[in-house]
Amino acid sequence: MFGMVPFRRNNNGLMRREDFFDKMFDNFFSDDFFPTTTFNGNAGFKVDIKEDDDKYTVAADLPGVKKDNIELQYENNYLTINAKRDDIVETKDDNNNFVRRERSYGELRRSFYVDNIDDSKIDASFLDGVLRITLPKKVKGKDNGRRIDIH
Structure with a gap:
């Protein structure tokens, strides 16, 4: 049963200092405080792909x-989704002074x-923050890239 402890220990039964700090930083950075849908270039957005x-x-x-x-393109067998976000949230008091301003x-x-x-025949729509794309299959043939309009 001793070997089933969920963290490594050194010979005297104590957790190594390196393991303690590694675990602490792993827990901190995997917390929901840093969501995976941020637009900071380090994380992506969630995508579901279903094949019928x-x-x-x-x-x-x-x-x-x-x-x-949002820009959507299919070229050389690659579907590419580009998205830009530019939000400003402002809260002002009665004198038109900023109480809070976030960008x-x-x-x-x-x-x-x-x-x-x-x-x-590619089709795309965007509703309530969800981009839905339908990519009909074909018999193998020519590869032509084109821009896809979103409605």
Whole structure:
């Protein structure tokens, strides 16, 4: 039973100092205080990709992003999603002085390799912070890139 302890110990039964600090920093940086959907360039946005017999369906969570700030492209068998966020939250008092002013800027890009797609029939929509893309499958053939309009 002694070998099943969930952390490493040295010969005297105490946790090593390095292990203590490693665990402390791992817990701190894996906390929800640093969400994975930040727009700081270090993290991405959540994407679900589902394959059916006749199509792929992609759902990308882009909270706080406006439809006009999303660019979607399919070229050389890569689906690329670009998103920019530019938010300013202001709270002023009665004298028009700032009580609080916060800004959030960022840009994200993710690409996915998806072949055997009929690029002339790709469809995309954006509603309530979720980008939904339908990529119909085709018989192997030509690869033409094109910009995809979002409605």
